[in-house]
Amino acid sequence: MVVVNDMPVLPDYQGRSLAGVMTSVAAHLAPAAGFTDVFGLPQARHYVVLLVDGLGWHNLAASLAHAPYLAGIFGDGIRVTSSAPSTTGTAIPSLTTGVAPGLHGLVGYRFRPTPDAKGMNALSWEGGPDSLDAFRLAPTVFSRLADWGVRVNDVSLTRFAQTPLTRIAFDGATFVPVENENDASGRVSQAVDVVCSGGPSLTYIYERGLDHTGHPRGWRSQSWTTKLSLIDDAIERFVTQTTGEDVCLLITGDHGMVDVPETHKLFVEDDSRLGSDVELLEGEARFRHIYTDRASDVVKRWAKVLGERAWVYRREEAIEMGLFGAYVSPAVRERLGDCLVAMRDDWAVVTHVWPGEAKLIGMHGSLTPEEMYVPLLIEHETRDDEGNRG
Numbered sequence: 001m002v003v004v005n006d007m008p009v010l011p012d013y014q015g016r017s018l019a020g021v022m023t024s025v026a027a028h029l030a031p032a033a034g035f036t037d038v039f040g041l042p043q044a045r046h047y048v049v050l051l052v053d054g055l056g057w058h059n060l061a062a063s064l065a066h067a068p069y070l071a072g073i074f075g076d077g078i079r080v081t082s083s084a085p086s087t088t089g090t091a092i093p094s095l096t097t098g099v100a101p102g103l104h105g106l107v108g109y110r111f112r113p114t115p116d117a118k119g120m121n122a123l124s125w126e127g128g129p130d131s132l133d134a135f136r137l138a139p140t141v142f143s144r145l146a147d148w149g150v151r152v153n154d155v156s157l158t159r160f161a162q163t164p165l166t167r168i169a170f171d172g173a174t175f176v177p178v179e180n181e182n183d184a185s186g187r188v189s190q191a192v193d194v195v196c197s198g199g200p201s202l203t204y205i206y207e208r209g210l211d212h213t214g215h216p217r218g219w220r221s222q223s224w225t226t227k228l229s230l231i232d233d234a235i236e237r238f239v240t241q242t243t244g245e246d247v248c249l250l251i252t253g254d255h256g257m258v259d260v261p262e263t264h265k266l267f268v269e270d271d272s273r274l275g276s277d278v279e280l281l282e283g284e285a286r287f288r289h290i291y292t293d294r295a296s297d298v299v300k301r302w303a304k305v306l307g308e309r310a311w312v313y314r315r316e317e318a319i320e321m322g323l324f325g326a327y328v329s330p331a332v333r334e335r336l337g338d339c340l341v342a343m344r345d346d347w348a349v350v351t352h353v354w355p356g357e358a359k360l361i362g363m364h365g366s367l368t369p370e371e372m373y374v375p376l377l378i379e380h381e382t383r384d385d386e387g388n389r390g
Contacts (some may be wrong), residue, residue, distance in 0.1 A: 011100070012081045020038040042380045069233070086365055090122070101324045105138070108282065118172075154173035155190070181208070190373055192241045268281065276298075279293070
């Protein structure tokens, strides 16, 4: 039975959201820099933020039997909100800059960067502007910590080293390339060496396998739970190998995932009412940016056609709700769609323009609890007043 989510989950940018994770760490590593710890993290010498792409709170809670190590710390975990939309290209910059999309400006998987441009892809940067300095709107926590002399690292796949997204979202961090993401033992050893070789540090580690498995096969598949088990095992080995090194490991995700059946994929081209007056359709299947000079008419038509299958907003309404933060800068306002469509339950709006997207099973981007809530799991051995570990 599908349960209709009556109300969208709004990001808690000022409280327990991804935007507060790095800044909470920074409050301990650079106390005089003005950062605030909204989570009450333990004091440590080394902090590691492991971002497991696609690890949603509800997805993990339903799969703990396949992740015994994470199951052991899940009970003390904190449920935090992702960004809006709940997608990698927006959530990761929220994490690494410590601000909402209304300030950092990466407002979706696909969106229009300027009023006179076509759509761009935030991950591949296809259609994106050449000048990153002009596009970048917010400094990263990494660059601010580096200014205070803190050692900061970004451990990710080699091919991400010089991508525009890396240069924007990880500015200030030393890039540590991962040559073979399938070499779990080698990756754990590499991470241990990076984290523990030097003074106080913040290390970001990216794991994409869960998301890449969930998209084509669904998060309820055996392939997804197998991948989760492998990640769980690697995390346990990392913790074992860093015992005694005063490491605080924070495990989180950028978004959750829902499985969309074929019968719940609505093609825009199949209903003339959806295509009418639409100048540009961007976003992704679970969260669409629609650019049009007839926003009121488009919102009314899409709301009527989709009914309880979606939340449909005008841009001004979405901004007032706080979807993109308490303040949306003028430059970011222009990047948002004139209409925004967030799909409910397990529905998706797809298009023949992007046939690969329409073939996906696991999807995300919308405002449902399954997509918006992610875990923040904290692993750190306690110390007594004399510095002895408990």
